[in-house]
Amino acid sequence: MASGSDRVRFNVGGKIFETTATILANAGRQSMLGSLLDEFWKPRQPPGGGEYFIDRNPACFAVLLDLLRTGELHVPPDVPERLLYREALFYGLLDHVRAARWGPFDGNLLRPAASVPGRAPGDGTAIRAGPDGGCCVAHGSMVHVYDWMLEEHRPISLDYQQVNDVGYLDAQSIVVTARERLGRGEGGMGVFCSSTGELRHRFRVAHDNQVKSFTAGALSFSSSDYKIFASCKGRCNEHGIGVWDQNTGLQVDFFYEPPGCLLGDADKLQWLDGSNCLMVATLFPRTDYCFIGLLDFRKKSVAWSWSDARITTSLDDKRVVHAIAMENGRSICVVNQHEDLGFMDLRSHAGGVRWSSRSKLMNRRAPDEESCYPKLAAHGGQLFSSMNDSISVFCGPEWVLTSTLQRSYGGSICDFSIGGNRLFALHCDENVFDVWETPPSPIF
Secondary structure, eight states: OOOGGGEEEEEETTEEEEEEHHHHHTTOTTSTTGGGBOTTSOBOOOTTSSOEEEOSOHHHHHHHHHHHHHSOOOOOTTSOHHHHHHHHHHHTOHHHHHHHHSOSOOTTTOEEEEEEEOSSTTOEEEEEEOTTSOEEEEETTEEEEEOTTOOBOOOEEOTTOOEEEEEEEETTEEEEEEOOOTTTTOOEEEEEETTTOOEEEEEOEEETTEEEOEEEEEEEEETTTTEEEEEEEETTSOOEEEEEETTTOOEEEEEEOOTTOOOTTOSEEEEETTTTEEEEEEOTTTSSSOEEEEEETTTTEEEEEEEOTTTOOSTTSOOEEEEEEOTTSSEEEEEETTOOEEEEETTOSSOOOEEEOGGGGGOOOOTTSOOOOOOEEEETTEEEEEETTEEEEEETTTTEEEEEEEOSSSSSEEEEEEETTEEEEEESSSOEEEEEEOOOOOOO
8 A cells, every 4th residue: 555655646637646656657767757756766745735737638647647557558449549649758658658559579479550551552662660660661762751650751852863772870860872863963872850851961972082973772770880881883983882970971981892792783781790790782683693792891801702603594593682691690591583591601601502492382472463572581589581472480490480471452572671669561562561560468
């Protein structure tokens, strides 16, 4: 039973609520309600004594107070969710609401939460998950941005420049790479505000102390030393990987393309914290042959590489169409146009691809359905592979198929992304994207 000194009274919009300091402590020190407690987590004396008056919506306050008491979110039918989210933001409880809406990410427990129609059918090229549960979708020269409530913000427009890649620097900043337009000296890369679509900074590339126009392609970010990496193609064979400082936006390095290493046309970049190397993958069908390498920027060398330039002989052979470095840092997973998974050991310079045909068992494409090349992702010790209109989940040391995610609307999946405890899948036919979430754990 709470003592009288532990009780706290609120007058919210004319309605009286009473709770305890113990319950308010669940809100956290950084929240508005947590700030009403002193350094010993005891209630501070309200101004004028008696109760705290808050001129806000009492129905939403009741829902949020119940969330702090029970850890569960129950929203009455007469309380609009958007109004509740606005009030949660005011009290500093938005993270609590998000945590109650969906649980920690687990590919085997994902359930469909929403389907959002796009604005440019057949033109979706990439989808990227944001760190706060939102996402952005690239369509031609536009990037459509959605917050975690899936409300669309003002889009990012590149004035008819083709978007090549897009990624979140943080929840408020989106980096976009674009193709250079001949005769206009544009293209390159910029960072935009996710809520307003306004350009905040344009990244420059300099060669021999001269700023050059360039086409920027695949993106990657390093959270350990705050770097941005992008594949770059200049007009005078200035091909390679550019590096910029996330805080200043200034170019800090450039890895020029050595002979036999396709860097400027890279489809995929991935920074590996464990080895301090950047994985670069240039894949079919962008080029006639595939190249995957690990770049050591400290030594300006290619620490490891693989290519099928001398392996494939016909279009029927297995061609790598996507690749990711696994989270253990010891192998790279690849997938070919036949939807076979393969693995390459980074500890061996002479080894090839160890192919597996497990994923063929999940091929369900209809005869008249447009096909998309499969994509890969790894998250939380799980491996994900898109195949036609579904995504397969593999787990364990032998990467056994454990789950399949599939919706019946939108056609084949052209891209998918994981972040903010959500999985987003972009379909090609109807330009619709699906949102998958893990339900919250039951509270006993």
